[in-house]
Amino acid sequence: MSVVGTHGEAEIERPPTGTAAAPETPLRRLMADYFESRFATAAFVLLVTIIALALLAPLIVPQNPYNLAEVDVLDSRLPPGTKGMAGYTYWLGTDGAGRDLVSAMLYGLRISLAVGVVSCLIATVIGAAVGLIAAYVGGRTESLLMRLVDLQLSFPAILIALILIAILGKGVDKIIIALVTVQWAYYARTVRGTALAEMSKDYVEAARCLGLSHARILFRQILPNVLPLLIVVATVQAAHAIALEATLSFLGVGLPRTEPSLGLLISNGFEYMLSGKYWISFFPGVVLLATIMAINLVGDQLRDVLNPRLKR
Amino acid sequence: MTAAVEAEVVNRAPTLEVVDLKTHFFTKAGVVRAVDGVSLRVAPGEVLGLVGESGCGKSVTGCSILGLIDPPGRIVSGRIAFAGLDLVRLPEDELRSLRGRRIAMIFQDPMMTLNPVLRVDTQMVEAILAHRRMPHGEAWALARDALAQVGIPSPERRLKSYPHELSGGMRQRVAIATAFINKPDLVIADEPTTALDVTIQAQILHEAQELCRRTGTAMIWISHDLAVVSSLADRIAVMYAGVIVEEGRASDVIGAPLHPYTRGLLGSVPSANARGTRLAQIPGMTPSLINLAPGCRFRARCPRADAECTSEPAISEPLAHRQVRCWRPHLEGAMP
Amino acid sequence: MTAAARAPIIEARGLTKRFLKAPDLAERASAWLGGKAGGEVVRAVDGVSLTIGKGEVVGLAGESGCGKSTLGRMIAGLLEPSEGVLLYKGQDRATLTGSQAKAARLAVQMIFQDPYSSLNPRLRVEAAVGEAPLVHGLVSRADVARYVADILKRVGLDPELRRRFPHQFSGGQRSRIGIARALAVKPEFLVCDEAIAALDVSIQAQIINLFLDLREAYDLTYLFISHDLGVVQHICDRILIMYLGRIVEAAPTRALFESPNHPYTRALLAEVPRISLTKRTFHPIKGEIPSPLDPPPGCHFHPRCQHAMPRCRTEAPALRTIAPGRTSACHLNDA
Numbered sequence: 001m002s003v004v005g006t007h008g009e010a011e012i013e014r015p016p017t018g019t020a021a022a023p024e025t026p027l028r029r030l031m032a033d034y035f036e037s038r039f040a041t042a043a044f045v046l047l048v049t050i051i052a053l054a055l056l057a058p059l060i061v062p063q064n065p066y067n068l069a070e071v072d073v074l075d076s077r078l079p080p081g082t083k084g085m086a087g088y089t090y091w092l093g094t095d096g097a098g099r100d101l102v103s104a105m106l107y108g109l110r111i112s113l114a115v116g117v118v119s120c121l122i123a124t125v126i127g128a129a130v131g132l133i134a135a136y137v138g139g140r141t142e143s144l145l146m147r148l149v150d151l152q153l154s155f156p157a158i159l160i161a162l163i164l165i166a167i168l169g170k171g172v173d174k175i176i177i178a179l180v181t182v183q184w185a186y187y188a189r190t191v192r193g194t195a196l197a198e199m200s201k202d203y204v205e206a207a208r209c210l211g212l213s214h215a216r217i218l219f220r221q222i223l224p225n226v227l228p229l230l231i232v233v234a235t236v237q238a239a240h241a242i243a244l245e246a247t248l249s250f251l252g253v254g255l256p257r258t259e260p261s262l263g264l265l266i267s268n269g270f271e272y273m274l275s276g277k278y279w280i281s282f283f284p285g286v287v288l289l290a291t292i293m294a295i296n297l298v299g300d301q302l303r304d305v306l307n308p309r310l311k312r
Numbered sequence: 313m314t315a316a317v318e319a320e321v322v323n324r325a326p327t328l329e330v331v332d333l334k335t336h337f338f339t340k341a342g343v344v345r346a347v348d349g350v351s352l353r354v355a356p357g358e359v360l361g362l363v364g365e366s367g368c369g370k371s372v373t374g375c376s377i378l379g380l381i382d383p384p385g386r387i388v389s390g391r392i393a394f395a396g397l398d399l400v401r402l403p404e405d406e407l408r409s410l411r412g413r414r415i416a417m418i419f420q421d422p423m424m425t426l427n428p429v430l431r432v433d434t435q436m437v438e439a440i441l442a443h444r445r446m447p448h449g450e451a452w453a454l455a456r457d458a459l460a461q462v463g464i465p466s467p468e469r470r471l472k473s474y475p476h477e478l479s480g481g482m483r484q485r486v487a488i489a490t491a492f493i494n495k496p497d498l499v500i501a502d503e504p505t506t507a508l509d510v511t512i513q514a515q516i517l518h519e520a521q522e523l524c525r526r527t528g529t530a531m532i533w534i535s536h537d538l539a540v541v542s543s544l545a546d547r548i549a550v551m552y553a554g555v556i557v558e559e560g561r562a563s564d565v566i567g568a569p570l571h572p573y574t575r576g577l578l579g580s581v582p583s584a585n586a587r588g589t590r591l592a593q594i595p596g597m598t599p600s601l602i603n604l605a606p607g608c609r610f611r612a613r614c615p616r617a618d619a620e621c622t623s624e625p626a627i628s629e630p631l632a633h634r635q636v637r638c639w640r641p642h643l644e645g646a647m648p
Numbered sequence: 649m650t651a652a653a654r655a656p657i658i659e660a661r662g663l664t665k666r667f668l669k670a671p672d673l674a675e676r677a678s679a680w681l682g683g684k685a686g687g688e689v690v691r692a693v694d695g696v697s698l699t700i701g702k703g704e705v706v707g708l709a710g711e712s713g714c715g716k717s718t719l720g721r722m723i724a725g726l727l728e729p730s731e732g733v734l735l736y737k738g739q740d741r742a743t744l745t746g747s748q749a750k751a752a753r754l755a756v757q758m759i760f761q762d763p764y765s766s767l768n769p770r771l772r773v774e775a776a777v778g779e780a781p782l783v784h785g786l787v788s789r790a791d792v793a794r795y796v797a798d799i800l801k802r803v804g805l806d807p808e809l810r811r812r813f814p815h816q817f818s819g820g821q822r823s824r825i826g827i828a829r830a831l832a833v834k835p836e837f838l839v840c841d842e843a844i845a846a847l848d849v850s851i852q853a854q855i856i857n858l859f860l861d862l863r864e865a866y867d868l869t870y871l872f873i874s875h876d877l878g879v880v881q882h883i884c885d886r887i888l889i890m891y892l893g894r895i896v897e898a899a900p901t902r903a904l905f906e907s908p909n910h911p912y913t914r915a916l917l918a919e920v921p922r923i924s925l926t927k928r929t930f931h932p933i934k935g936e937i938p939s940p941l942d943p944p945p946g947c948h949f950h951p952r953c954q955h956a957m958p959r960c961r962t963e964a965p966a967l968r969t970i971a972p973g974r975t976s977a978c979h980l981n982d983a
Contacts, residue, residue: 025813026770201766202761202762202765203765203766205721205726205758205760206766208726209724209725209726209758210829210830210833211750211753211783212779212780212783213783220771220779224768224770224771225768225769365849365851366848479937509875510875510919510920511711511916512711514919514921536849537849538923540921542924542925543922543928546927562925563925563926577849578923580849580850580853581853581878582878583881583882583922583923584923587901587902588860588883590857590860590861591853591856593853594854595854597821598848
């Protein structure tokens, strides 16, 4: 029975050759796993298309619907496919004020997405901070913060948003404040749960043993491991935010009429539904639905991919 | 066992005979050849120890016998002869009627056997009534007796508890009692004591031994712990990277191992080395089962490997009742 | 120089750790009304005193619920004791501040059991190993790459792999990374909490050898916590046996295995599976390990002890010296 080598070169191990080919960083692994499913890829492509359309709107639409000089009220309520006074075709018709629906929709999509995403980002930062602190500090602070979260979550989102807007008034920034107030609690709760789970793992103990500061442990050790779930939650919450904003706009308390979002467009066209001019509400509704669905699908697929228990 | 008894055991028809079993997992990273040509047999009333480290395929072998392999894995080829049937080709419903009645399995985590939301008596009675017709009361009495047999005090009280109210050792005992309750011909135990404390492990081993002795059930005890298996098994089969590399009587395999891997394993145990000295270790790591190099699977770590080991060794029987998969087994010091 | 002649590096006096589950609202209400006061106290570690000299390898063995992990964590500074004093090189750790406290903290490092959860899955190996020494100023930013490569080589890993993530390594390699991380802060004392339990047998041998080599190379002292008596017997100079929060016996390794004194030690050693050439019948001790929530009064072991006397039920035996360097907590020794 031979003893192989002395302590030193003979014992240096190399991992089996198979692993060299595997994607290296966790991010690349995630992407590889995600794009395995054709359905997930399709959802992602849809979402990217929608975002691209929204971003490129000023370049691809025939008309700037906010520029009153380009809008001809004589062209109002034209059905899809009609040629307008200015010479281009209104592919999806016009609304009550004579705006080309395609243009209005894409511009509205921009606003909806922007408001949704911005409010979602701010809520993420606030909610994640609260959740992390609650999990790390524990004790009375945690109880207090979590009770706040519970309180927040026990009210219907719309109710709170309506009350806030009634107090704060109208405007894009007020809407964003309302949306952030409604959303942050959900992030806090999710992040706290995940952070607690991570904190029970040995690598956090090891970090404490190595004398690393609290801030370092929180942001360099725990946060990166909370991030995947946070991204999934943020994706789905973005969809909620967009839907909520659309609801508020539909009810007339959302964004001002000068910058109509999809919700307002739908609301504008509502009065014409019964007289057969369905397109004014219908197409913005479809776009809203498609957007929310695309975001939800991508978020769903992300969650499946990140769930280690699912056998794939 | 005496030679005469052993000869008789060997000549009796085996309870289970596995011939060249191959179970592969078809994953996106490649084909994992978890079990790649395993043959073994278990005689009635015999305890066969299936020993190996993680990833060697011993658990997959146990699950394959019972048909518990889920996609992306499947049994690719081979024959499993049991009670005159070939389990590989048996339809699922017939397999199901065999499971629990004639072949039973005990898992490492008793919560894989026990349903956490059902009471112990509900589950045990269900296990009985699934295969036999009898009044409920009679089945309950059977369950109670089974628990008493595995050394559970006040079995009537335990029957009324839920699994989470019992300790780990108790749960495993319930799982064992459930496995033996229909007096199966074969019980496959997959690392049942690995997660338990030493003193509890000793109790479980004691109960399992007693049960086998009393009911004449054959047992395959899957473990990575050579010490446990050496004290319990009649015969030992050592697995490495999906194949059996050595098989024989327990005392032979432990006392005079033929295969360099078995030797290495036995030699690396602390008790086999002078206290305080460096342990005689096996260098390197187990190979990946996806990109297996051709030739002997142990070649990269074997101190005796040479040119002929680049081709896969066939199973040879250099000594009576002892098989080994090696071109250069340690024949010195082994008793013929 | 024998270990006993060297100054103690770690000394614990009367260490106790209680985990309190505070009574909830319903239980407090019932207590106020005169019912049973709720809340549960688990005395995970109950008045443990021990001394570890520099260069010693001390084994701490016992089964689940005995408190060895909790004791290990207290010594490593990860848990605050409820009672008792912990001295590092003669100084009470609780009273140290500033740079002295930090030095004491870095000097005692822990190696964890689970090679999978003990590494941050999002940190590359070089970051995991190099972060702490960089932060604490043990190495300059310019030197850290070379420093990390050096340590990785010492634990038997190829330094070329330092930019990889933990998931790309096997269990045994991850153990080595954990050891490298601990070594990077130049500790003097390592608490190994079941550090090899989750590894395969052949990899265990490699890691045990690594521990032995590192002890020589870095002049380390170990507290080796394990339930595997075979391993403990092999590498430890001295062994402490714990049962339900108390040390029941302490002795040099050879003496403990040749002539165990405490009934629990005897039962434990008899039931450890050993490689044997013949089938054995097992004669285990009866009874379950009691729950730490509700330990038996007096001597914790008396319900399972063959030699229990009436005194054992009421009076907890003290840890008494029965021979030079040997202590045991059993009333039978008083006779």
